[in-house]
Amino acid sequence: MSIILSSKNKDQLLFEGFRYRRDRSVWQCIKDKYKGRARFDENIYEAYKNHTCQAPNPEEIEKAVYNYEIRKKAENSHDPPRLIIQEARLKLSSDAAADNDIPKEPTSFSEIVIPLKFQLTISNQQFLLYDNDDNQNRLLIFASRDQLDLLNGCEVWHCDGTFAVVPKLFEQTYSIHGLIREKTLPLIYSLLPNKKEETYETLFRVVQQHVQRVPRYITIDFEKGAENA
Numbered sequence: 024m025s026i027i028l029s030s031k032n033k034d035q036l037l038f039e040g041f042r043y044r045r046d047r048s049v050w051q052c053i054k055d056k057y058k059g060r061a062r063f064d065e066n067i068y069e070a071y072k073n074h075t076c077q078a079p080n081p082e083e084i085e086k087a088v089y090n091y092e093i094r095k096k097a098e099n100s101h102d103p104p105r106l107i108i109q110e111a112r113l114k115l116s117s118d119a120a121a122d123n124d125i126p127k128e129p130t131s132f133s134e135i136v137i138p139l140k141f142q143l144t145i146s147n148q149q150f151l152l153y154d155n156d157d158n159q160n161r162l163l164i165f166a167s168r169d170q171l172d173l174l175n176g177c178e179v180w181h182c183d184g185t186f187a188v189v190p191k192l193f194e195q196t197y198s199i200h201g202l203i204r205e206k207t208l209p210l211i212y213s214l215l216p217n218k219k220e221e222t223y224e225t226l227f228r229v230v231q232q233h234v235q236r237v238p239r240y241i242t243i244d245f246e247k248g249a250e251n252a
Contacts (some may be wrong), residue, residue: 027091031145037087132161132192132216152211153229160216161192164229170210171233177201177210178239184215194218199230 029035034045089111096107129135142151144167152171153164166174174180179202184195195218199211211230215222 027088028094029091035087128191130192131158133158135161135192137163152233155225157216160222162213162216162222162225164211164213164226166211166233173203173208174199174201174210175234175236177203180238180241181207182241182243184244190214192216197226 027035027037093107093111096102096111100107137151137154142149144150148167148169150165150167151163152166153162155162181200181202182197183200184197186195189196193214193216195215197213197215198209200207201210213226215226
């Protein structure tokens with residue numbers, strides 16, 4: 024038995040192979056159409072209404088914990104995302120890992136297919152801003168509407184690329200940060216296939232299409248292609 028937070032930051036009870044959400048003073052099976060209930064009584068949890076959905080599913084519970092641990096560590100750790108995910112996957116059983124809905128790591132740009140669920144934020148805002156679908160030089164840009172609105176209000180931008188934390192096939196992760204209340208926040212993320220000037224030009228052109236206000240100051244790293252773009 025354990026209690027975790029869902030992707031919407033709500034309590035979920037994991038008990039005897041089922042997942043429950045809070046329903047006032049009791050817990051209700053997360054599958055809305057079904058009647059399974061659990062309650063806390065005299066220091067123990069017990070199911071008191073039978074489930075009509077399906078048999079207990081330990082692998083589903085494992086994956087719920089897996090997703091929760093990734094979110095929790097991402098909020099409290101400075102580790103690279105890839106390392107956080109790899110450490111969480113080590114705790115999965117082989118069956119749960121095989122059935123996990125995270126796409127397999129591609130071996131070529133043509134194999135990159137981004138499922139709809141990974142194109143959206145947890146509040147269903149579009150997050151995949153741009154995909155050039157180029158099987159030779161794939162370029163992906165990510166930002167939600169809220170992030171773009173924040174960047175639109177920033178007078179200072181900081182653009183920075185890293186080669187240390189980047190998925191295979193891509194050459195660098197490039198981000199655009201905005202200065203908000205004396206804090207620099209990452210608001211646009213992109214995966215670049217190379218350091219060519221035309222790649223940076225495409226990136227900044229897409230940003231200009233979605234952010235109307237021109238900042239007063241822009242700081243960049245020392246990549247010549249980015250500086251020229």
